[in-house]
Amino acid sequence: MSKITTSNFQKGTFIEFKSEPHQIVEFQFVNPGKGSAFVRTKLKSINSGKVQEFTFKSGEMVEEVPIAVHEMQYLYKSDKDFIFMDKLTYEQYTLNKSILGNFQKLIKTGEIYQILLHDNKAIGMRYPKKVKMLVTEADVGVKGNTVMGAKKLVIVETGLQIAVPLFIKKGDTISIDPETCEYVERLSQK
Amino acid sequence: MKTWQKLKKNPSLWQRYFVREKVIQAIREFFLKQHFHEVETPLLVSSVIPESYLEVFETHLLDRNRKKKRMFLTASPEASIKKLLVAGIGNCFEITKSFRNTETDSNLHNPEFTILEWYRVKATYEEIMADCERLLMFIYKKFRNPKPKDSHATINYQGKTIDLSVPWERISVPEALKKYSNVSFNEIAQQSNPMFPMELITRVARKKGYQVTDKNTWEEIFNQIYLNEIEPHLGTEGKPTIIYDYPRPLAALSKIKSSDVRLSERFEFYIAGLELGDCYTELTDYEEQKKRFAEEINTIRQKNKIAVSPDNDFLQTIKAGLPECSGIAVGIDRLVMLFADAANVTEILFFPLEDILK
Numbered sequence: 001m002s003k004i005t006t007s008n009f010q011k012g013t014f015i016e017f018k019s020e021p022h023q024i025v026e027f028q029f030v031n032p033g034k035g036s037a038f039v040r041t042k043l044k045s046i047n048s049g050k051v052q053e054f055t056f057k058s059g060e061m062v063e064e065v066p067i068a069v070h071e072m073q074y075l076y077k078s079d080k081d082f083i084f085m086d087k088l089t090y091e092q093y094t095l096n097k098s099i100l101g102n103f104q105k106l107i108k109t110g111e112i113y114q115i116l117l118h119d120n121k122a123i124g125m126r127y128p129k130k131v132k133m134l135v136t137e138a139d140v141g142v143k144g145n146t147v148m149g150a151k152k153l154v155i156v157e158t159g160l161q162i163a164v165p166l167f168i169k170k171g172d173t174i175s176i177d178p179e180t181c182e183y184v185e186r187l188s189q190k
Numbered sequence: 191m192k193t194w195q196k197l198k199k200n201p202s203l204w205q206r207y208f209v210r211e212k213v214i215q216a217i218r219e220f221f222l223k224q225h226f227h228e229v230e231t232p233l234l235v236s237s238v239i240p241e242s243y244l245e246v247f248e249t250h251l252l253d254r255n256r257k258k259k260r261m262f263l264t265a266s267p268e269a270s271i272k273k274l275l276v277a278g279i280g281n282c283f284e285i286t287k288s289f290r291n292t293e294t295d296s297n298l299h300n301p302e303f304t305i306l307e308w309y310r311v312k313a314t315y316e317e318i319m320a321d322c323e324r325l326l327m328f329i330y331k332k333f334r335n336p337k338p339k340d341s342h343a344t345i346n347y348q349g350k351t352i353d354l355s356v357p358w359e360r361i362s363v364p365e366a367l368k369k370y371s372n373v374s375f376n377e378i379a380q381q382s383n384p385m386f387p388m389e390l391i392t393r394v395a396r397k398k399g400y401q402v403t404d405k406n407t408w409e410e411i412f413n414q415i416y417l418n419e420i421e422p423h424l425g426t427e428g429k430p431t432i433i434y435d436y437p438r439p440l441a442a443l444s445k446i447k448s449s450d451v452r453l454s455e456r457f458e459f460y461i462a463g464l465e466l467g468d469c470y471t472e473l474t475d476y477e478e479q480k481k482r483f484a485e486e487i488n489t490i491r492q493k494n495k496i497a498v499s500p501d502n503d504f505l506q507t508i509k510a511g512l513p514e515c516s517g518i519a520v521g522i523d524r525l526v527m528l529f530a531d532a533a534n535v536t537e538i539l540f541f542p543l544e545d546i547l548k
Contacts, residue, residue: 018399029296032421033458033468034442035413036243037292055417057410060401 004064006039006056012126014046014065014118017054021046021065021118030055046123049098065118069126072115074107082107084115084122093122102181105160106131130175130184133157138170192545193536209530210538213522214285216332217306220325226308227282231270233289237499238262239269241442242489243409245291246496247301262498263289266519267307268443269504272472275309275515276507283308285522291496297534298464300523300543309517314471315444315455318516319432322459322467323356326430330354333529347462348533353429358459362435371398371419378412379437379452386439386452407489408439425460432459443479444470455516464528469518476509 004015013024022043030040037058044051056062072084072093081094082104093115097104103125107113114126133156151163156174164183168174171190174183197203221228236259238246247263264270267284274282285306293299310317330343343354364375378391392402395411402411425431434457435447441454455471473479483500490497526538536542 028298029294030298030417031243031290031293031296032413032417033465034241034243034409034436034440036407036410038413038417040417053418053422055414057401057406057414 002064002066003061005059005061007059008064009039009041012124014067014116014123015043016063016065017043021123023124025051029058044099046099046118049096067123068117069114070117071112072122073112074109076109084113086115087112093117095122095125099124103127103178105158105181106133106176106178108158127178129178131178132187133160133174133176135164135168135170135172135174138168138172192548193540193542194545206530206532206538207540210522210526212332213329213525213529216329217283217285217325217522219332220328221283221308224281227279229271229274229279229282229284230286231264231267231274231284233264233287234261235264235269235501236261237501237503238264239266239443239504240483240486240490240498240500241265242486242493242495246498247289247291248496260499265290266305268517268519269501271307271309271517272504272512273507275311276510276512281308281310294543297536298524300535300539302543303535304522306520306522306525307517309472309515311513311515313514313516315434315457315469315516318469318518319358319360319434319457319459322432322469322518322520323358323430326354326461327356329525329529345462345528347464347528347531350426350462351428352425352462354461358430358432359425359427360432360434363433363437363453364435366420366423366433367415370423371415373415375437375452381452386437412437412440421460421465422463424463424465426463430459430461432457441473441482442470443473443482445473445475446478461528464524465521466524466528467518467520469516471516472512472514474508474512474514476505479508480505 009024009027011024011026014021015024022045024041025044026042028040030038038055039058040053040055042051042053071087073087075083075085080097082097082100084093084095086093100107115122116124116126135154136157137155150166152166153161154164154168155161162176162181162183164174168186169190173187175185175187176182177184244265246265249261251259251261266288267286271282271284283306287302288305289302291301293301327343330345341355344351345354367373367375373394377394379386386408388408391408391411395402395415398415400414424433435453436456438446438452438454441456444454444456447453447455457469458465459467483505487500523535523538527535530538532538536544
């Protein structure tokens with residue numbers, strides 16, 4: 001286990017908090033009136049999925065949780081769990097849906113993902129920067145242009161509804177930002 | 191995409207940015223109606239009031255022979271306004287820019303920001319508390335045009351509903367410490383010297399599970415407890431909160447309370463979790479001010495921050511006799527965030543730092 005300070009904090013970093021591994025979901029600096037700098041974080045417990053806020057002193061040291069990254073194939077979903085299989089060992093690992101969050105709408109059966117392990121337990125995923133998706137339905141019904149601007153709704157292969165520019169057609173492949181679940185660009189046309 | 195590009199693409203966004211001009215107009219009207227003078231003081235100065243928790247912007251003035259003089263950008267107009275108060279200006283206010291270095295990467299801070307300060311002579315922090323209540327109601331009425339019989343003045347901010355009508359919640363720091371942290375002020379402060387020994391607060395903090403090292407100051411330890419346990423409750427339970435009587439180590443330029451010298455006559459007010467203003471009954475005692483200057487300069491050196499030239503002219507001004515007065519600094523960007531329901535300061539600035547840096 002190595003020690004890091006608040007200046008090493010990044011979104012997604014795993015640290016020990018209250019003796020349990022947590023993931024930094026969000027953080028920002030705050031200065032109270034007439035006070036030094038502090039780092040306000042949102043921490044998600046790996047074990048319970050519970051998110052809590054904690055404000056560290058700037059420069060405070062914490063234990064970084066050691067994690068290993070393994071390539072795994074997504075197999076299927078069972079109730080609240082997503083099941084993956086390690087490509088090398090064929091062992092199966094589970095990620096709870098609370099950990100995947102929005103990515104649940106983007107995950108594809110059979111695809112390879114980078115799964116984070118701690119103590120041989122899956123605790124998270126290193127999300128791809130962009131996700132490639134096939135547009136399966138492109139005429140979902142126009143929902144009022146004044147709200148969305150020059151956009152319309154389409155459905156992609158995972159069932160996700162997403163707002164895209166008007167020129168996107170059924171059969172096109174688009175790129176989606178996994179963090180926001182928003183359209184980025186068209187990759188190829190049918 | 192930069193803000194100006196977003197505005198060009200989506201003109202409906204302008205409304206959010208126009209909240210600023212409405213807030214500033216309302217503030218001006220509020221003070222001019224009460225015959226306050228509006229003043230304008232320098233942003234470029236050769237010396238500042240040393241404050242160890244701040245980091246300054248430093249620059250150089252070149253004279254005609256290109257001889258360099260170290261200069262600073264003001265973190266607050268306070269020093270200059272106090273000089274005007276000594277000169278006899280009476281009640282006054284200023285709306286200006288202030289600069290605080292290193293305050294990046296935050297939803298609530300921009301290193302260059304807009305500040306409102308107002309000062310009342312022959313007043314203490316209690317009169318300013320009433321000013322805050324009336325000012326916010328005045329701004330609210332300009333925005334909402336409520337019917338005269340409406341006794342409530344509710345706004346929504348990030349899902350929280352707050353009633354701005356008078357009176358606001360008032361709680362002292364010792365009361366808040368007890369109510370939200372279950373710590374009695376006597377557990378961290380003593381009547382006899384040393385009033386704030388490190389062992390007392392360290393013990394309390396460690397018992398609560400906070401890390402304390404020998405490099406941490408009293409202020410850091412206190413503020414960690416404050417930010418984690420007390421602040422989440424301020425101005426978030428239906429009404430704005432005025433939290434007053436801060437411990438002496440956090441007194442800054444405020445007067446010590448005569449009824450309890452461990453406390454200072456300083457308050458902050460919060461609405462919907464946003465810290466909006468910081469006020470003191472102003473310190474008028476020259477010896478005490480001189481002592482605080484020296485302490486701050488020492489702490490700045492210990493923390494390896496930019497060594498500032500202390501404003502000795504300010505000290506002389508206090509010696510010349512600052513009238514009994516009280517003043518407050520309010521974050522105008524934060525007020526705009528409140529009325530625009532914006533979670534991030536970048537959403538209400540035409541040119542937030544991140545745009546300027548790109």
